[in-house]
Amino acid sequence: MDRRDWTYEEDDHEEIGGRPSVHDPAHPGIGDPADPRLTLPAGRILGIVLIALAIAAVFNSEAMVRAGEGMQPGTTRDVVLSVAKPLDSVTGAVGLHLPREGFDLAFGQEDKTASGTELEEGSAAILERRVQREAKPAWRDPTPARPLDVFVTGDSEADLVGLRMNDLDTRGLLDIETLARNGTALTNPGFFNWELNAQQEMDARDPEAVVMLIGANDGFNIEIAGALYAPATAQWEEEFARRVAVVMEALGEDGKRPVYWVPPPTARDESFNEIYRSQNAAVERAVESVEGARYIDVFNTINGGEYTDQVRIDGQKVLGRQSDGIHFNREGAQVPAEMVLKAMARDFPALGSDASSP
Amino acid sequence: MTFPTIEFAAFFVVVLFLSWLLMPHPRAWRPFILVASYLFYGWIDWRWVLLLVASTLVNNFAAHLIGRSSDQLTRKRAVFAAVTFNLLLLGTFKYLGFFISSADDALNSIGLGSSLPLTTIVLPIGISFFTFQSISYVVDVYRGDAKPVSLGDFAILQAFFPHLVAGPIVRVNEFVPQLRTPRDPRAVLWGPAIFLIAGGLFKKTVVADELARRIVDPVFGDPGAHSGTEVLLAIYGFAAQIYCDFSGYTDMAIGIALLLGFRLPQNFDRPYLATSLRVFWHRWHMTLSRWLRDYLYVPLGGNRHGESKTYRNLMLTMLLGGLWHGAAFTFLIWGGIHGGALAVERWSRDRFDTARIPVWLGWLVTFHVVCLAWVFFRAPDIGVAFDVLGRLGASGPSPLVTPVLVLLTVGAIAVQAVPSDLWRRAEAWFVARPAVGQGIALGALLVIVDAAVGQQGVAPFIYFQF
Numbered sequence: 001m002d003r004r005d006w007t008y009e010e011d012d013h014e015e016i017g018g019r020p021s022v023h024d025p026a027h028p029g030i031g032d033p034a035d036p037r038l039t040l041p042a043g044r045i046l047g048i049v050l051i052a053l054a055i056a057a058v059f060n061s062e063a064m065v066r067a068g069e070g071m072q073p074g075t076t077r078d079v080v081l082s083v084a085k086p087l088d089s090v091t092g093a094v095g096l097h098l099p100r101e102g103f104d105l106a107f108g109q110e111d112k113t114a115s116g117t118e119l120e121e122g123s124a125a126i127l128e129r130r131v132q133r134e135a136k137p138a139w140r141d142p143t144p145a146r147p148l149d150v151f152v153t154g155d156s157e158a159d160l161v162g163l164r165m166n167d168l169d170t171r172g173l174l175d176i177e178t179l180a181r182n183g184t185a186l187t188n189p190g191f192f193n194w195e196l197n198a199q200q201e202m203d204a205r206d207p208e209a210v211v212m213l214i215g216a217n218d219g220f221n222i223e224i225a226g227a228l229y230a231p232a233t234a235q236w237e238e239e240f241a242r243r244v245a246v247v248m249e250a251l252g253e254d255g256k257r258p259v260y261w262v263p264p265p266t267a268r269d270e271s272f273n274e275i276y277r278s279q280n281a282a283v284e285r286a287v288e289s290v291e292g293a294r295y296i297d298v299f300n301t302i303n304g305g306e307y308t309d310q311v312r313i314d315g316q317k318v319l320g321r322q323s324d325g326i327h328f329n330r331e332g333a334q335v336p337a338e339m340v341l342k343a344m345a346r347d348f349p350a351l352g353s354d355a356s357s358p
Numbered sequence: 359m360t361f362p363t364i365e366f367a368a369f370f371v372v373v374l375f376l377s378w379l380l381m382p383h384p385r386a387w388r389p390f391i392l393v394a395s396y397l398f399y400g401w402i403d404w405r406w407v408l409l410l411v412a413s414t415l416v417n418n419f420a421a422h423l424i425g426r427s428s429d430q431l432t433r434k435r436a437v438f439a440a441v442t443f444n445l446l447l448l449g450t451f452k453y454l455g456f457f458i459s460s461a462d463d464a465l466n467s468i469g470l471g472s473s474l475p476l477t478t479i480v481l482p483i484g485i486s487f488f489t490f491q492s493i494s495y496v497v498d499v500y501r502g503d504a505k506p507v508s509l510g511d512f513a514i515l516q517a518f519f520p521h522l523v524a525g526p527i528v529r530v531n532e533f534v535p536q537l538r539t540p541r542d543p544r545a546v547l548w549g550p551a552i553f554l555i556a557g558g559l560f561k562k563t564v565v566a567d568e569l570a571r572r573i574v575d576p577v578f579g580d581p582g583a584h585s586g587t588e589v590l591l592a593i594y595g596f597a598a599q600i601y602c603d604f605s606g607y608t609d610m611a612i613g614i615a616l617l618l619g620f621r622l623p624q625n626f627d628r629p630y631l632a633t634s635l636r637v638f639w640h641r642w643h644m645t646l647s648r649w650l651r652d653y654l655y656v657p658l659g660g661n662r663h664g665e666s667k668t669y670r671n672l673m674l675t676m677l678l679g680g681l682w683h684g685a686a687f688t689f690l691i692w693g694g695i696h697g698g699a700l701a702v703e704r705w706s707r708d709r710f711d712t713a714r715i716p717v718w719l720g721w722l723v724t725f726h727v728v729c730l731a732w733v734f735f736r737a738p739d740i741g742v743a744f745d746v747l748g749r750l751g752a753s754g755p756s757p758l759v760t761p762v763l764v765l766l767t768v769g770a771i772a773v774q775a776v777p778s779d780l781w782r783r784a785e786a787w788f789v790a791r792p793a794v795g796q797g798i799a800l801g802a803l804l805v806i807v808d809a810a811v812g813q814q815g816v817a818p819f820i821y822f823q824f
Contacts, residue, residue: 037786038549042378044793045548045617049374051797053367056804063808067364070815080364103809163579178579183815310476316466319459319476329478330738 059100061088069191070183073220118246119186119195124238126245129289131255139258140208141350142173148348151205152178154213155185157264160333161213161340168337173351177205185217186243187231198250209347210251211340215263215279216326219272232278241282248290255291258347260340262296266307268325273307294343298336311335359401360523361610362559362807362816369398370614373519377618378543388510388537391618395517399484406482409447410517416443417492418512421499425506437500441493448489455479456685483822484523486682488516490649495530497653504530511537520615524607524821526625527645533620541619549785552796554613556803561606564810565766567817569599573758578736581745585754589746591763596736597729598770601630603820604643628774630728633720634712635699638728650679661704668704673697683824688734688743695731 040048057064065088068080091097142148152162162178169176179201184192194214221228222239229235244261252259263283264276280299287293302311311320311332320332328336345352359366373394380387400407420440424433455478462474495512498504507515511534521528577584577592584592608625615622625644632638639647651660655675661668673694680693706712730747737743788796 035549035782035786036545038547038782038789039545040548040789042374042543042546042619045546046371046375046378048548048793048797048800049371051794052800052804053371055798055801056808059801059805060808064364067815076365100805100809103806104812107810107812109809109812159579166580166583308475309478317462317476319455319478321478323478323480325478 057084057087058091058096061091062097062100064088066191069188117189117193117195119189119193119243122242122246124242126249127238127242127285127289131289131291131293139347141348142208143350144172147173147175148209148351149205149207150174150176150209150211150344151201151207152176152211152213153201154180154211154262155215155217156180156182157213157216157262157327158211160328160330161262161337162211164330164333164337165211165340168334168341177207183217184214185220186214186240186247187218187220187222194247195250198247202251202253207257209258209260209344211260211262212247212251213262213264213336215276215283216267216272218279219275231275237278237282240279241285244283244286245289248286248293252290252292258292258294258344259290260294260296260343261287262298262336262340264326265298265302265328265336266305268307268309268321272326294347296336296339296343298339301339302335359398360816360819360822361607361614362563362811365401369394374617381540381543381619384540388514392510392514392517395514395519395522398519399517399522402483403480409482409485410488411513413444413447413488413492414509414513414516416440417496418506418509421496421506421512424496424499433500437496440496444489444493448485451479451481451485453685486824487525487527488522490527490646491516491529493653494527494649498530507534518615518620520611520618520620521608521622524604524611524819525643525645526608526611526623527649528622532623536620543619546619547616549789551613551616552788552800553781553785554609554616556800558606558609558613559807560803561602561609561770562819563807563816565770566599566603566606567811569595569602569763569766569770570817572760573763574599574736576758578738578742578746581742581749584749584752584758585756586750586752587756588758589749589752591756591759591767593729593733593746594771595763595767596732597630597725598767600732600735600820601626602770607819607821630725630771631721631774632724633717634724635696635703635727638724639696639700646679650675654678665705665708669701672700672704676700683735687740688737691734691740691743692731695727695734699727 061084064080064084068077068084071077071080140146140148150165152158152165158178158180162176162180165174166176166178181192181197184194186194189195218240219231221230222236223229224235224239229239248259248261251257261283263279264272267273267276276299280297283295287295299305307325309319309321309325310317311328312318313320313331313334318331320328320335322329341351359369373391376390377387377394380390396407396410399410417440420436420443423436424440427433427436455476458474459476462476465474495504495515499506507530512530514537515528515530515533516522518528518533573588573592573595577589578596581589605626612622612624623645627641627644629638629642632641655671658671658674659667660671674697676693676697677690678693679696680689680691683689683692703712733746734740734743737746788799791799
C-alpha cells in the first residue's frame, strides 16, 4: 500500500466532500471499460445465483420455515410456507439439516423450536385451576447489598421498558437483565417457542422476578384440532389464555417467583386494538390460574384506553410512542416501567418506600 | 423490502432475469424497471410510492421550466420554489413532530399552557436520499451543469431500487447517460459485484449486528453497569458497527446495480485509514459529503472568502449535516465536533508544516476524534453520552469483552488496509472458477450468514432512520 492511501490528496481543495466516481470507484476493477477478467455473461450469472439460492434453500429449509412462521399473515407468508414446509420435510428426512445445525452450534445459536410441547398441544385444564391470592408468598425483600434479580423479557417492547425500569431504580434495589426476542409471539410457536425458551432461561438465570412484555405480534390465526380460528374469536381467546398460562407457569415455576405480564398498550390502528382487547381478557383469565402471576393493564390504564402519541409523565405531556403507533419510545416507556415497579412494590415492600417505586 | 430477506431474494432473481431479457427493448425495459422499483419501495407502505411520484413530477417540471426559460428571474424563482418544496417535504416528515413538541414546551414554560397534540410522524424510508437527489438535479440544471431529462429518465433515477432507500446519492449526469446506452449482457461486472454484495452482507449481518447486540447496545443502554474496558470496546465497536452497517448496505446497492449493468458512485473509501478529518470527509459517506460541499458549503462561500468565513462555513455545514440526521442535540454536537476539528486542522495547516506529523500520529488523533463524535451520535441523549465518556476510567469486571468482539472490531477497521490489488486478484480468481463451484460457494456463504444471524433476524439498517 502506498502513502497516498493514508494521506491527503493534493488535488482536493475543499475541506469536505468526496470525489466519488462511477468509473473508478475505490473498489477495484470497476474501470471503464470493464476489466474482462472480472466479467461474465448475464445468463451465466443468473445460473450461478440460482444455484446459490437453491443450495441456501435446501440447507436452510428449517430456517425458512421459521422465517415464514414469523411473517405477518398474508400472501407472502403463505407462499414462503407453501414452498418451505414440503422442502423442509424432504431435506429433514435425508439429513440435510445437519450442516446448518453444525453452524448453529458453532455460532452458539439456541434451539428455540420444538414439537409436542404443552404450548402447542396441552390441555385447557390448566385454566381450571384457581390460585389462592390471600396467602403471601415467601419472596425475599431486596436490599442495596442484595438487590433483586429481575429478568425482563418478551418481544421488542421489552427493550425500552427494561431500560427505563433500570433508570427508575435509583436505590440500586434491582439487578435487571433485559432480553428482547423481537417479532415473537405466543400464536406462532413454530417460529419461537416461548414455553421452551422460558424453561431454558429459568434454568440458566433463576431470577427472583420476571417481567414479560408480549402480544403485539399475536395477530395470527390459531389452529385447534385441525381447525383455524381468527384472532379475537371466542375459541382463539380460550386457546390464547391457555398458552399464556403455560408460559406463565414455565416462567413462575409454581410460584417460585412472581411473573408480571404486560400485554401491549393501545395501538394507533383500531383493528389491532380489537385483538389486544381479546388478549387482555385472555391474560386476565390466565392470571387467575397461575401462582404468582400478575396482570399489568397498560391497555386500559394509559390514556384511559384511548390511543394518542402522547403520554403524561409527572403531569407533563410528552411524546411517548414510536412512529409505528405501537411501541413506546424511550420517554414513553417510563409509564409501563412505573406501572411494573408499582406492582412489584406490592410483592416486595422494600421497593415501595421511595423513588424505586413511584 | 430490504436486501437480506427471502422476499428480496425472490424479487431480485425475477428482476435480474427480466431486466436482461428486456434490455435490448428500451421501451419495455424502462417501464419494467420503474414498476419493479415502485414495487420494491411500496412493499412496506404503498403510500410512499405516491410521495416519490409527486416529488418526481414536481422536480422534473421545475427542471424543465428552468432549462427552457431564458429569463433569469423566472429561472431563479423556479429553482427557489423547487428547493423550498423539497425542504418542506423533508422538513414535514423529519422535523414537524420536533417543532410541535418544542412549541408545546415553550408555551408551557411561559405559563400559557398548550393543547397542541404531540404526534409522531412516520418517516418514509429513503426520503432524505431522493430529496437530496432532486435538489441536486434542479440546482445543476439552474447552474448549467446538467440538462433537463425526460420524465421517464428522472423517474428511473429517483426510483432505481438498488440506491432508493439509503443511497448512494446519485446525480443525473452519472446515471442518465447509462440509461441511454443499452447495457452489454456479455460483460457484466460479476467479480466486483459479487464481492461487494457478499462483503456487504457479511459486514452487516455478522460484524455490525453482532457488535450491536453483544456490546454496543448493552453499554449505551446502561453505561453505569459497565466497566471502562467494556465502554472503550463499545465506543470502538460502534465505530466499526456503523461503518459495516452503512457501507455494507451501499456496497450491496452498488453490487446489485452492477449485476443489472449500472454503475453507482462509491460511497466509502477506507475512511478509517484517514490521517486527518479532511481526508476522513473525503472518504466517509462520499456522496453526502459531496452534496454538502456542492450545495451548502460552496454556496456559503467555501474557503474563498478569508479565514474566519471558512471556519464559519465549515462549522455551519457540519452542524447542518448533523441536524440532517435528526432534530437532537446529540447530532448537533456530533456535527460540532467535526466542524470544530476541521477548522482546527485548517488553522494548523495554515501555520505549521503539518506534513511533518508522523502518519501514525495523524491516524491516531483522527480516529479518536471520529470515535468521540460517534459517542454523541449513538447516545440517545446528551446525558447518556457523558455517562459513557465518564465511565471510561471505571474499574470492574468486563465479561462483555470477548476475543471474538475484539477481533470483529479490529478486523472491521484493519480490513480497510488490505491493498486494492489483492481484492482485484481475488475477484479474478473467483470469476475464473466453474459456474457450479461459484454457485456452491455462494450458497454455503448464505447458509453460514443465516446461521450467524440466527432467529433474531437482521437488525434494521442504521441509515434507514435518516
